[in-house]
Each structure stands twice: as C-alpha cells, then as structure tokens.
Amino acid sequence: MMRCLLHTVSQSPLSGGALRRCLHLANEGSVLLLVADAVHAALADSAAARQLLEHADTLQLCALAPDVSARLPGLPLLPAIQLIDYAEYVRLATRCDAVIDWY
Secondary structure: OOOOEEEEEOOOOOOOOHHHHHHHHOOOOOEEEEOHHHHHHHEOOOHHHHHHHOOOOOOEEEEEHHHHHHHOOOOOEOOOOEEEOHHHHHHHHHHOOEEEEEO
16 A cells, blocks of 8 residues: 655755655655745746646645745646645645655
C-alpha cells in the first residue's frame, strides 16, 4: 500500500531546486502543496508549471490561496492547481501519513 505524503514546497522555483527535487521523489497519490514563494510555480505558462503538469495525473497539486492572493493577484494560474485555505491545509496534513517540507 502506497503512503500518502503531503509535500509542502516553500522555495521559489526561480531561486532553487526544491520543486524539482520534490517532484523527482514524490510518490503517486501524494499531495504537493505550494506555499510562500513557491506559489510562483503555479503561474500558467511558466517553466515550473510545465514541470507540475508532468505530474498532474499522479499527484494532487495545490497552492495555499492566501499566498497566491498576496504574491500573484489576478495572474493566470495553471488550471491543474487547486487553491486551498488554511483549514484544508490542516485536513490534508491529518489525512496524509507524513508531511515533508521542501525549502
């Protein structure tokens, strides 16, 4: 049985390799949550969004809505990204077997 892992990525895709490393190691059925500066990866037509799309069939792709609102107001996002609030973040953390933070 595969474990559900919640992968939270906080580093901007423009300043480091956290997203790339996470995508390389994340197992099918897990959740990838973009928080803080990592929400820039959710921008439609970006290189990071193309990386995310390669995993849209195997991972649940999410971004923290307050961080998106603060950093990307009104900008187009990748349709595969589900925006979630803090309450849903807590639900994901309790539903998954473990949480892995990527900085």
